[in-house]
Structures are given as structure tokens and as C-alpha cells.
Amino acid sequence: MAQFHPKVTPIYQTSVFTFEDLNELESYFEQPGNQYMYSRFGNPNTDELAAEVSKLEGGAGAVVTSSGMSAILVAVLTYCQAGDHVLCAEEIYGGSATLLSQELTRIGIAISFVPGEQLYTLSNHVQPNTKMVLAETISNPLLQVLDINRLAEETKQANIKLVIDNTFASPVITKPLALGADMVMHSVTKYLSGHSDVTAGVVVCQEQDLQRAKQVVMTFGVNLSPFESWLAARGLKTLKLRIRQHSQNALAIAQFLQQHPKVEQVWYPGLEQHEQHLLAKEQGNGLFGGMLSFRIQDKLETVNAFMQALQQMPFAPSLAGVSTSISHPLRTSHRSFTPERLDKLGITLGVIRLSVGIEEAEELIADLGQALEKI
Numbered sequence: 001m002a003q004f005h006p007k008v009t010p011i012y013q014t015s016v017f018t019f020e021d022l023n024e025l026e027s028y029f030e031q032p033g034n035q036y037m038y039s040r041f042g043n044p045n046t047d048e049l050a051a052e053v054s055k056l057e058g059g060a061g062a063v064v065t066s067s068g069m070s071a072i073l074v075a076v077l078t079y080c081q082a083g084d085h086v087l088c089a090e091e092i093y094g095g096s097a098t099l100l101s102q103e104l105t106r107i108g109i110a111i112s113f114v115p116g117e118q119l120y121t122l123s124n125h126v127q128p129n130t131k132m133v134l135a136e137t138i139s140n141p142l143l144q145v146l147d148i149n150r151l152a153e154e155t156k157q158a159n160i161k162l163v164i165d166n167t168f169a170s171p172v173i174t175k176p177l178a179l180g181a182d183m184v185m186h187s188v189t190k191y192l193s194g195h196s197d198v199t200a201g202v203v204v205c206q207e208q209d210l211q212r213a214k215q216v217v218m219t220f221g222v223n224l225s226p227f228e229s230w231l232a233a234r235g236l237k238t239l240k241l242r243i244r245q246h247s248q249n250a251l252a253i254a255q256f257l258q259q260h261p262k263v264e265q266v267w268y269p270g271l272e273q274h275e276q277h278l279l280a281k282e283q284g285n286g287l288f289g290g291m292l293s294f295r296i297q298d299k300l301e302t303v304n305a306f307m308q309a310l311q312q313m314p315f316a317p318s319l320a321g322v323s324t325s326i327s328h329p330l331r332t333s334h335r336s337f338t339p340e341r342l343d344k345l346g347i348t349l350g351v352i353r354l355s356v357g358i359e360e361a362e363e364l365i366a367d368l369g370q371a372l373e374k375i
């Protein structure tokens with residue numbers, strides 16, 4: 001077949017690759033990376049996505065996975081086996097908490113949850129079999145910012161691996177490996193792909209962990225399809241531009257909401273009042289991301305009236321797309337939490353989470369403004 005020179009990697013929508021003869025087969029085994037054999041083991045599109053994310057995060061390489069959930073699975077199984085223990089920030093994404101506490105415990109991996117701010121006194125929580133700590137750069141839905149450098153010093157001292165879920169920040173805002181983390185994972189579904197049309201994950205590794213992570217992806221079969229890899233790689237090309245716009249818009253909206261009489265509280269790391277504002281500023285490259293939460297009156301009718309009044313912000317329980325959406329933590333991501341835990345976290349009925357898109361900030365503020373007028 002003629003050799004073409006496409007500017008963009010085509011989609012290799014194939015499950016298997018062919019070999020001329022046994023010599024070619026041998027060269028596949030002798031020089032891995034030069035050829036492909038079977039898409040579960042590797043495919044040009046998945047490799048392209050992995051390489052691009054790894055470059056952004058400053059890793060030695062990466063594996064891409066079928067979802068953010070399977071990325072967490074791969075991270076844990078790279079470092080842990082039956083008999084080991086994982087320490088996890090309490091504020092972690094609900095799905096991650098369920099995977100650890102309800103599934104991985106069944107295969108002998110123990111888990112304990114610790115409030116994020118207590119993780120820094122790691123020696124209080126470490127057990128003899130603790131192998132890794134899992135925490136998020138920016139937490140959901142109250143946007144607590146983790147001091148990765150500080151935690152990494154603790155984990156290094158204790159000889160434990162630090163895995164950071166960098167989904168909410170993206171590498172444009174924070175690069176955890178440079179701050180001492182051992183491994184970084186993402187739900188690519190969110191900012192990295194960015195257009196609400198892909199479900200995918202990625203685990204960025206250092207040299208010594210890469211083969212093990214690849215092995216887990218291959219044998220558990222949690223690889224990503226060529227088409228979704230291609231879509232995500234396409235989205236990734238505009239990541240920097242998008243994150244800048246998401247962040248600018250979110251800051252403008254946070255400032256607007258903060259002075260609004262119908263808004264009781266705003267959580268956004270870009271606001272000076274935010275508990276970790278200075279840390280966020282330093283660690284975040286001057287950008288604070290596109291996620292923010294705020295509280296209106298804790299009443300069902302008020303919340304419903306607000307949601308109904310919004311014209312261009314649908315209620316959609318995901319995040320990080322180019323168009324703005326709202327979510328309701330109490331009734332979605334935090335639905336299974338006990339009332340005591342919700343109370344402690346401060347997640348009440350009136351808490352609305354905003355995933356700020358890349359539209360014009362003025363339009364978004366106008367929409368929020370008119371909806372707040374109606375409640």
C-alpha cells in the first residue's frame with residue numbers, strides 16, 4: 001500500500017496487526033515499541049495519548065485505561081497486593097472510595113480513610129503494611145488543595161508511594177511528579193479530553209513502575225479503544241487554552257457569587273478567603289481551575305427553582321466539559337454518605353457545584369444572576 005503522510009495520527013481501528021513471517025514476529029518481541037501485535041497490548045492511538053499526557057506530567061511514560069476508575073485500579077495494583085494497606089484522603093472521589101473500600105478489600109487490600117489535613121502527620125496513620133497514599137490535588141466538591149510537596153516529604157520518609165489523582169487540576173495547573181509524587185492518575189473523561197464525549201483514564205509513571213503498570217492494563221484488560229484514545233488525544237491539544245479560560249471564567253464567577261446577597265458561601269481556591277489560597281497560588285501556576293462550589297438556601301424548593309431558572313447551565317453530574325454545567329453533590333456524588341459525615345464536610349442541600357466552561361464569562365454571570373433573582 002502507498003505510504004501517505006497524514007498530519008494527524010489516523011485511527012488504527014484494528015484489534016490485531018499482521019506479520020509477514022516469523023522473522024517479523026521475532027522483531028516484534030526483540031524490539032518492543034517498533035511494531036504492534038494486538039491492541040490490548042498496545043495500539044498507536046493509545047500510545048500516542050499515553051506519550052502526550054506523560055510529556056505534560058513530566059513522567060517516564062504512561063498507560064491509558066478504559067476509565068478513571070480503572071486508572072485507580074491500575075495505580076493500586078501496580079503497588080499493592082493482598083495483605084497490603086492503602087491510606088486514602090477522606091475527601092476522595094466517591095467512586096475511588098467505593099473501589100477501595102468495597103472491592104479491593106475483598107481481594108485482601110486494606111484501606112483507611114484520613115481527613116486530608118491529617119495526612120501530613122503521616123506517622124499517626126501508617127501501619128507496617130502501608131504501601132501507598134492516594135490523594136487528590138484539588139478535592140470535590142469543596143476544592144480543598146493538597147500540599148503535595150509537604151505530603152511527599154512525609155511519604156518518602158515513611159518509604160510509602162504517593163499516588164495523586166490530578167483530575168481536577170490537570171498538569172497545566174499542577175505537576176505532582178515534580179513535587180515529589182510517585183505516580184499521577186487522571187480521569188481523562190474530564191479536563192484532559194475536555195469535551196464530555198470520552199470515558200478514559202491514564203496513569204503516569206516513573207521509569208521503575210512503567211512495566212508493572214503496563215502488565216496490569218494488559219492482563220486485566222482495562223485498555224482504552226483506539227477511537228476513544230484518538231478523541232482524547234485530539235482534546236488534549238487544546239488543554240492549555242481551555243484550562244486558562246476555565247480558570248479565568250471561574251475566578252470571575254466566584255467573585256460575582258461572593259458578593260451576591262442570595263449566596264451564603266463560595267468555595268474557590270482563587271478567592272483570598274479560601275483556606276489554602278496561598279498554597280493554591282504557588283502550586284497552581286497562578287491558575288485555580290474551573291471548578292467551584294457555592295451555597296444557596298438549604299431548601300429543596302429553592303434549589304429546584306434555581307436549577308430550573310438557569311438557561312444555559314444544565315444539571316449534569318459530571319464535569320470539565322467546554323460548556324458549563326452544574327451538579328448537586330448531596331444528591332449525586334455524595335448520596336451514600338451518612339448525615340454525620342456530610343455535616344462534618346459541610347455538604348448541605350443548598351451546595352451547588354459549578355463546572356465552569358469556556359464560554360464568555362459575562363454570559364455565564366448573567367445567567368447565574370437572573371437565576372439567583374428568581375429564588
Ligand SMILES: *Cc1c(COP(=O)(O)O)cnc(C)c1O
Pocket residue numbers: 067068069070093095096136140165167168186187188189190199200201
Ligand atoms: C470522574 C473522576 C474519577 C473517575 O473517573 P471515570 O472516568 O468516571 O471512571 C476519578 N477521580 C476523580 C477526581 C474524578 O472526578
